[in-house]
Amino acid sequence: MKVPVPDELLAADRLGTVHFVGIGGAGLSGIARIMLARGIPVSGSDAKESRTLDALRTLGATCHVGHDAAHVGAADTVVVSTAVRESNPEVVEARARGLRLLPRSAALESVMQGRRVVAVAGTHGKTTTTSLLTVALQHCGADPSFAIGGELNETGSNAHDGTGELFVAEADESDGAFLVYSPHAALVTNVEADHLDNYGTEEAYRAAFDEFVDRVDPDGFLVVVSDDPGADHLGDVATSRGRAVVRVGEGPGADVRAEDLRFVGATSTFTVVDGGERLGEVRLQIPGRHYVLDAVAALACGLRLGFGFAELAAGLGSFSGTRRRMELKGEVGQVRVYDSYAHHPNEIRGDLQAARSLAGDGRVVVAFQPHMVSRTRIFGHDMGVALGAADEVVVMDVYVAREEPEPGVSGALVADAVPLAAEHVVFEPSWSAVAAHLVERARPGDVVLTLGAGDVTLLGPEVLDLLGEDS
Incomplete structure (x- = not known):
């Protein structure tokens, strides 16, 4: 459901006792963590038990499983997740009692008030880039607050109430949330059509990013990855509106440029040039060109905030990843199993490039779960084409999420578009049968990759167990 943003956005310490409907989700749980750290009374509910609920209880929250008006x-x-329906009994109760109802975006804005905000936006790469910037700033001695749509491997947390003036926030565009924030600085990784279930047209989606530019402080700056045409165009829009723009990428038009890219196994190395000056080398513990672009964007943002190259580069080099972003789940019988959140054609393409580097002389075996009916209808063919970069592909049925099923829209749309011989592609609508398909195809030296934004993430441990039985 979509809850309107109130005209007056109160600071968190003026919200009283706060109840979160959907508190176990990546967005709301992070906000709840920050409020708890500030001594604000927090309660919440979620559909099922999780380690996130356990962690929040440890911090002092009252967390319920299931939804009930009581x-x-x-x-x-009452803060409401976008995944919650209008008929939710807690939402109905809050409305009946005339309580203050907030969407996630307004709740995040409430905890960011009084801080110097750096907002990270873009169609892809937001979580990784926000994480890279946060870890780099921490390595410089700063203690920024942060709210990220994933958990840092270093801390196991998606949010923190820091002692410093900076607040680094992942700015989600999917429901227009990023238009609520007023950042000092912003970073945009890329802009290409997505979330058309909310925006309707590609033009409307791109127009939202144009509007986001106006939210940036005129005395601040905007970092854009100029290798991406959409982000590069946004840089032009920002310049025309008087905003300071820093372009980053590999191209000759970049102000901060990545050169001499090298990918070996799980590492990525590149040299940084800023305005013609060679600053030095960065070595990442994560593979893939798209992660290099995320890292150079985070680096450029840190430099413009006044931090030093050496400290930022060391911080980027120490970054070990984020949960569900090319996350190693384990290895059995010389088969490594990774999991990633990729659910858009370009995200799939980028993660398969990274998987190819990881595999070396081995093969890449993929299970892909399409996410959302509307996205599959619009992008299903392109998803299939992107999956052609793997050696073996198992396509699952659509993870429906907040939509209703549509006749004729299934994972078969994706599987039919994969440009591999028929024996290397299978559409498997039964979730419970997928792990066996992967194990049947995997050989020693291969990388198995589970891809998608739904419950495909649960497959990794099952695959490892089956591999153990076969070894």
């Missing part, structure tokens, strides 16, 4: 308790403010 869970609202003595709350003054």
